[in-house]
Amino acid sequence: MSRVLVTGGTGLVGRHVIPLLLARGEEVTALARSKAAADDLRSLGAEPVAGDLTDAASLDRAVGGAAAVVHAGAVVLSRGDWRLYEATNVTPTRVLAHACAAAGARLIHISSVAVYGRKTTYDGGASSVTEAFGADRPLFPGDHYARSKREAEQALWDVARATGLHAVALRPCVIYGPGDRQFAVRVARVVRRGIAPLIGPGDNPLGVVYAGNVAAAVVAALDRPAATGPFNVANDGVISARDFLTTFAEGMGVRLRLVRVPRAAAWTAARGADAVLRLLRPRAPMTTLKTAVQFLANPNPYVSARAERELEWRPAVAPREAVLRTARWFAAA
Secondary structure: OOEEEEEOOOOHHHHHHHHHHHHOOOEEEEEEOOHHHHHHHHHHOOEEEEOOOOOHHHHHHHHOOOOEEEEOOOOOOOOOOHHHHHHHHHHHHHHHHHHHHHHOOEEEEEOOHHHHOOOOOOOOOOOOEOHHHOOOOOOOOOOHHHHHHHHHHHHHHHHHHHHOOOEEEEEEOEEEOOOOOOOHHHHHHHHHOOEEEEEOOOOOEOOEEEHHHHHHHHHHHHOOOOOOEEEEEOOOOOOEHHHHHHHHHHHHOOOOEEEEEOHHHHHHHHHHHHHHHHHHOOOOOOOOHHHHHHHHHOOOOEOOHHHHHHOOOOOOOOHHHHHHHHHHHHHHO
């Protein structure tokens, strides 16, 4: 039995990773910045370790004695400025990388396909973005999240080159599942009303991945200590935008009516709204309207073949079942 430290243990991925690690017989510790978080982690079966992503000393202490670290902690959506994203997403990744290198621990970093720059990733169509796409493409102005995930990975690889650290960066697309506070919660709010917009025909494979399947990729990476580098974890099956919404409604027990919105009209409206918001709040993070339209109207461009080949990643939950589980959780909640 070895000890694994998890950051972001109360988040969406962390809540799925911890049970998988415990089922394997691992001793799991998890970073907790409050008593409420510590109590939540204990309920999941993890031993809380007091600390905060923005406190480098606490991160160093938490890594001590761990054979591996799963770094899932991050800020995704916030009205904070770049300094918040840098302090929460970039700097802690660098600190953890140094700490893991010093301790001889393996680091599994939960990154994001946002590193590719969300401005051009859909240009090539379905299955066009592999790890070779590169993380030097242009970003939308104010896209603090994408910039922070890109710079966090750059920091990780800088430390790995300098120290010999063996690290893996998993790059999921939009993650969903029970307890989701970003994407699925918004879907649930719309579906509850019984009417939802559908951009375009809705037959595009949606760029989503179930949190439990991301957790399975973490375990696969831990099982292959020689594997290093970035891996897309963005194709755990195919489900269209239309089927995602109708299946979600089925899971919630809601009769749903879909309203078609032409893609061109949705994009024009999103661009206009984003432009107005940028004028009103020039220093705020990028609004998500344009990226939301891109995501909802285009086929999933990401390819996960490397993870399937080198990590032998096999998603454990099929898309329909994953959507139903998520919707049922929200219906009960």
